[in-house]
Amino acid sequence: MITLSVIVPIRDGExxxxxxxxxxxxxxxxxxxxxVVDDGSADGTGAIIEDFRGELPGMSVLRNPxxxxxxxxxxLGLSLASGRYLTxxxxxxxxxxxxxxxxxxxxxxxxxxxxxxxxxxxxxRKRVIHRAPQARRGVVLDPRDGIMPADIxxxxxxxxxxxxxxxxxxxxxxxxxxxxxxxxxRPWIWxxxxxxxxxxxxxxxxxxxRRLVPGSLTQVGDERQLHFFDAFDLIFKDLxxxxxxxxKAVRMMCALLAHHLELLDRFTPExxxxxxxxxxxxxxxLPTDLLARTLSHLTGEREDALRALVPxxxxxxxxxxxxxxxxx
Numbered sequence: 319m320i321t322l323s324v325i326v327p328i329r330d331g332e333x334x335x336x337x338x339x340x341x342x343x344x345x346x347x348x349x350x351x352x353x354v355v356d357d358g359s360a361d362g363t364g365a366i367i368e369d370f371r372g373e374l375p376g377m378s379v380l381r382n383p384x385x386x387x388x389x390x391x392x393x394l395g396l397s398l399a400s401g402r403y404l405t406x407x408x409x410x411x412x413x414x415x416x417x418x419x420x421x422x423x424x425x426x427x428x429x430x431x432x433x434x435x436x437x438x439x440x441x442x443r444k445r446v447i448h449r450a451p452q453a454r455r456g457v458v459l460d461p462r463d464g465i466m467p468a469d470i471x472x473x474x475x476x477x478x479x480x481x482x483x484x485x486x487x488x489x490x491x492x493x494x495x496x497x498x499x500x501x502x503x504r505p506w507i508w509x510x511x512x513x514x515x516x517x518x519x520x521x522x523x524x525x526x527x528r529r530l531v532p533g534s535l536t537q538v539g540d541e542r543q544l545h546f547f548d549a550f551d552l553i554f555k556d557l558x559x560x561x562x563x564x565x566k567a568v569r570m571m572c573a574l575l576a577h578h579l580e581l582l583d584r585f586t587p588e589x590x591x592x593x594x595x596x597x598x599x600x601x602x603x604l605p606t607d608l609l610a611r612t613l614s615h616l617t618g619e620r621e622d623a624l625r626a627l628v629p630x631x632x633x634x635x636x637x638x639x640x641x642x643x644x645x646x
Contacts, residue, residue, distance in 0.1 A: 325395030328409025358385035417524030501549035576620035
């Protein structure tokens with residue numbers, strides 16, 4: 319009987335994959351399985367995976383002849399998983415020894431549908447703990463309580479799939495929107511918080527997220543960045559019957575859009591024009607009064623960046639409370 323399935327998508331990760339697989343070997347148990355999805359790698363990734371055949375018991379490998387993207391690579395791993403629980407790890411990150419056992423023990427003790435944890439952001443030699451935005455720890459909560467309020471960072475603003483563990487019986491709720499090549503975790507985390515029964519947050523921080531990796535989608539300025547808009551189209555469509563959550567989704571989209579606008583220089587002139595056009599269209603499809611209220615709560619620079627796209631939106635008096643920008 320498999321207790322935990324760990325899904326590891328990787329593409330062209332030869333620089334970091336050995337660290338990731340070594341950390342998994344230090345977490346291995348007889349009741350754990352490790353599903354590595356090589357998403358069309360063109361470097362030495364495949365050879366590194368083969369080197370670990372004898373070192374990582376319970377490892378199985380799926381190879382895509384050509385890349386399908388992170389969302390579909392994770393979905394392929396989900397299709398093979400047999401564990402009672404699931405978790406994810408990206409192939410350029412790594413785990414502390416014993417972390418996976420602690421993760422399983424925590425969700426079994428609490429008995430919830432899914433469990434979220436903190437993580438450690440690694441940039442060179444620098445290490446910073448990023449806490450999940452839920453103050454109540456080690457208690458079972460209603461997932462819908464992790465959505466609002468709109469102007470404070472909540473659990474739907476913490477979408478990282480690898481920062482948690484999930485019951486496999488959640489089924490289709492764990493599937494990612496396969497046509498998205500970026501921001502695929504945004505509709506995913508909203509779905510979990512709207513359609514599951516229980517969750518919890520515990521103060522584990524044994525996953526090390528390697529930031530600013532060359533070639534990662536957070537660093538690449540190509541056409542896949544336009545999928546940001548498709549991700550929020552899915553969120554808004556899903557919220558059509560629950561308008562009480564719309565202010566949160568609009569606040570999230572505006573903060574992230576402003577963040578992307580700050581990075582427009584990474585785009586080609588043609589892609590920059592398309593991104594601005596999509597951004598303008600996305601804002602103009604929002605209710606004007608809600609957009610005006612949302613813009614009034616952003617920091618000055620981000621409000622100005624968005625107002626340059628929709629100057630017709632009326633200005634409201636400055637908010638007495640301007641929260642810090644979302645962690646984009």
